[in-house]
Amino acid sequence: MYSQMLCGLIMREEVLRVGAVFASGLLRAIRFLQLNWKELANDIATGSLNHKVTSPSIRECMAKILKPNQELAEFITNECSDENWEDYYSGGLPKPCTMYASSECYFGLNLRPMSKPSEVSYTIMPNMGYFEFLPHDPSAPAFSRESPPRLLDLADLEAGKEYELVITTYSGLNRYRVGDILLVTGFYNKAPQFRFVRRKNVLLSIESDKTDESELQKAIENASLLLREFSTSVVEYTSYADTKIIPGHYVIYWELLVKDPANSPTGEVLNRCCLAMEESLNSVYRQSRVADNSIGPLEIRVVKNGTFEELMDYAISRGASINQYKVPRCVSFTPIMELLDCRVVSKHFSPSAPHWTPERRS
Numbered sequence: 001m002y003s004q005m006l007c008g009l010i011m012r013e014e015v016l017r018v019g020a021v022f023a024s025g026l027l028r029a030i031r032f033l034q035l036n037w038k039e040l041a042n043d044i045a046t047g048s049l050n051h052k053v054t055s056p057s058i059r060e061c062m063a064k065i066l067k068p069n070q071e072l073a074e075f076i077t078n079e080c081s082d083e084n085w086e087d088y089y090s091g092g093l094p095k096p097c098t099m100y101a102s103s104e105c106y107f108g109l110n111l112r113p114m115s116k117p118s119e120v121s122y123t124i125m126p127n128m129g130y131f132e133f134l135p136h137d138p139s140a141p142a143f144s145r146e147s148p149p150r151l152l153d154l155a156d157l158e159a160g161k162e163y164e165l166v167i168t169t170y171s172g173l174n175r176y177r178v179g180d181i182l183l184v185t186g187f188y189n190k191a192p193q194f195r196f197v198r199r200k201n202v203l204l205s206i207e208s209d210k211t212d213e214s215e216l217q218k219a220i221e222n223a224s225l226l227l228r229e230f231s232t233s234v235v236e237y238t239s240y241a242d243t244k245i246i247p248g249h250y251v252i253y254w255e256l257l258v259k260d261p262a263n264s265p266t267g268e269v270l271n272r273c274c275l276a277m278e279e280s281l282n283s284v285y286r287q288s289r290v291a292d293n294s295i296g297p298l299e300i301r302v303v304k305n306g307t308f309e310e311l312m313d314y315a316i317s318r319g320a321s322i323n324q325y326k327v328p329r330c331v332s333f334t335p336i337m338e339l340l341d342c343r344v345v346s347k348h349f350s351p352s353a354p355h356w357t358p359e360r361r362s
Contacts, residue, residue: 037080045073105129105169121185121193133163157192159184203330204241206248207294209285219280223273231259236308249296270348274298278354286356297350307343
């Protein structure tokens with residue numbers, strides 16, 4: 001990472017774009033620059049590679065391109081010494097997403113790559129595999145052998161409806177359920193275009209409640225609005241359903257970026273963030289909290305800066321691909337739980353129950 005970053009800075013005028021398979025990889029690289037720019041600038045100023053890079057082959061390669069360049073070193077220092085990195089590092093540059101893909105195969109292309117991230121739709125390319133779709137209806141009963149699912153082809157889909165993607169690939173997967181829920185947003189000629197909605201799997205559940213990834217993301221976005229006046233944002237998060245005690249409750253791990261430590265959010269504010277999250281969750285969850293008392297107050301555990309970097313390092317040490325790693329939005333693996341819990345700096349709970357009123361029956 002260090003040597004590649006150094007090469008990118010030295011040959012900056014040849015860099016046309018910066019990208020990664022997942023956005024988390026790009027954020028990790030820029031975070032690395034944020035933490036190591038002083039050493040990188042020093043290497044460029046002196047023309048010598050940092051002694052922490054010990055690989056003989058890398059040092060030999062770097063010696064061929066690393067020459068003293070005081071002007072570039074001063075430029076990097078001027079750009080990086082500003083503490084305001086809040087613009088997600090892009091400085092107004094466009095952030096396109098070009099394709100929709102997974103480990104199994106490529107699915108489709110974004111034919112309007114410069115569109116806003118919230119407006120991105122993908123056009124499925126039928127030559128990349130054979131694609132079928134399950135109409136998504138959360139209230140429908142589960143499939144069985146006696147009532148197999150009804151699969152639809154690309155030509156049978158309707159705008160405005162949600163479907164679960166099923167693929168058959170050239171490499172041998174047969175009617176594999178990817179687990180992605182897609183919304184048909186329109187058509188390109190006659191080809192349906194899709195917006196990724198969420199993963200199908202439920203993330204959190206204590207009793208009859210079911211909270212999926214998109215709902216959890218929305219709840220965190222709503223709660224993080226309370227942090228704006230403190231110039232603080234949520235860098236990363238994950239969650240788990242704690243059922244060790246009765247009633248069980250949701251636990252959300254937050255890593256925060258605090259711009260001004262002298263004006264960091266108070267414990268009371270973070271308690272209100274817990275309640276704001278609960279107010280954003282579905283009515284079944286809120287009924288369980290208010291009427292049934294079967295779910296306890298939601299908890300936010302703030303972890304030290306760099307915790308999610310360590311989580312990624314741990315996953316990679318166990319064989320995960322750095323190019324395909326994504327922060328898990330729900331965790332249950334004991335070593336990961338221990339890693340997170342030993343880096344908790346504060347714990348916060350909802351100060352009251354969320355709003356809920358029973359439905360009136362006619």
